[in-house]
Amino acid sequence: MRYLKIYVIIPIFTLILVFCLPPKNANSDNSNETVIADVDGNPITLAELRLAINSLPVDYQQMAKTSMSQMMLQQLIDLKLFSVKADVENITNKISYRTELKFLVDQLKREHYLRLLYAQKITKDLIRDRYELLIAQLVNDEEIRARHILLETIEEAEAVVAQLNNGADFSQLAAEKSLGPTASNGGDLGFFSRESMVPEFSNIAFLLDLGEVSKPVKTKFGWHVIKLEERRAREGPDFDLVEGELREEMQRTVMTEALVDARKNASINFREVNLPDLLSKE
Numbered sequence: 563m564r565y566l567k568i569y570v571i572i573p574i575f576t577l578i579l580v581f582c583l584p585p586k587n588a589n590s591d592n593s594n595e596t597v598i599a600d601v602d603g604n605p606i607t608l609a610e611l612r613l614a615i616n617s618l619p620v621d622y623q624q625m626a627k628t629s630m631s632q633m634m635l636q637q638l639i640d641l642k643l644f645s646v647k648a649d650v651e652n653i654t655n656k657i658s659y660r661t662e663l664k665f666l667v668d669q670l671k672r673e674h675y676l677r678l679l680y681a682q683k684i685t686k687d688l689i690r691d692r693y694e695l696l697i698a699q700l701v702n703d704e705e706i707r708a709r710h711i712l713l714e715t716i717e718e719a720e721a722v723v724a725q726l727n728n729g730a731d732f733s734q735l736a737a738e739k740s741l742g743p744t745a746s747n748g749g750d751l752g753f754f755s756r757e758s759m760v761p762e763f764s765n766i767a768f769l770l771d772l773g774e775v776s777k778p779v780k781t782k783f784g785w786h787v788i789k790l791e792e793r794r795a796r797e798g799p800d801f802d803l804v805e806g807e808l809r810e811e812m813q814r815t816v817m818t819e820a821l822v823d824a825r826k827n828a829s830i831n832f833r834e835v836n837l838p839d840l841l842s843k844e
């Protein structure tokens with residue numbers, strides 16, 4: 563049953579375009595133009611099969627290229643059979659067909675234009691430059707490791723500070739008195755960045771010297787007594803882990819800039835119509 567699901571997960575958009583777009587020009591890759599089957603004299607090319615396979619989720623693509631390649635070809639044959647029937651019924655002259663095809667072709671044009679734009683404006687070197695800039699910003703930042711004791715009232719917090727000033731052990735007091743979930747490990751919060759805590763907490767914690775204990779600090783969670791344990795330079799992720807995310811971020815920027823430029827140079831006119839009223843009518 564798992565294999566049968568492949569039949570229904572090829573996007574309709576892709577399958578329509580396989581047979582509706584004009585043929586490629588003479589400069590196309592000859593191997594892609596290899597005819598692998600025909601239906602009543604209508605050829606199915608290797609390029610069409612590749613397009614259908616590449617439209618599948620990545621997990622299915624390798625299987626579709628090997629053990630399931632014949633099944634994929636059968637799907638294209640089935641589609642071609644219906645395409646031939648549609649020609650007999652003169653479907654292509656119906657307004658609804660032409661409207662939908664135009665919409666799909668516009669989508670495909672947009673995707674191919676964006677691919678071209680991304681290839682021109684986003685390179686591996688530019689992505690790495692962006693990465694290095696972000697890492698440089700992180701290096702100038704830092705993380706700290708701190709402990710805290712969370713209490714309900716300022717009076718309780720002041721009493722804890724007094725005990726600590728008299729030599730009480732911070733971890734032991736945290737285990738005994740803290741209301742927070744870190745009480746069981748002596749109030750240890752581990753390493754954290756400035757923005758990962760509420761500002762009231764971070765503003766005090768990052769000003770402490772190593773081993774210093776704060777005065778009571780009020781946040782929305784209650785009253786905290788904080789002790790600074792360690793400082794270190796903030797470490798950034800490896801390039802390979804964030805390359806895809808950075809590429810997507812740069813693609814969004816390129817697309818937005820292209821749209822702003824296109825709108826600025828285009829003549830766009832809106833008709834005086836009531837869209838909700840028109841859309842409510844079939």
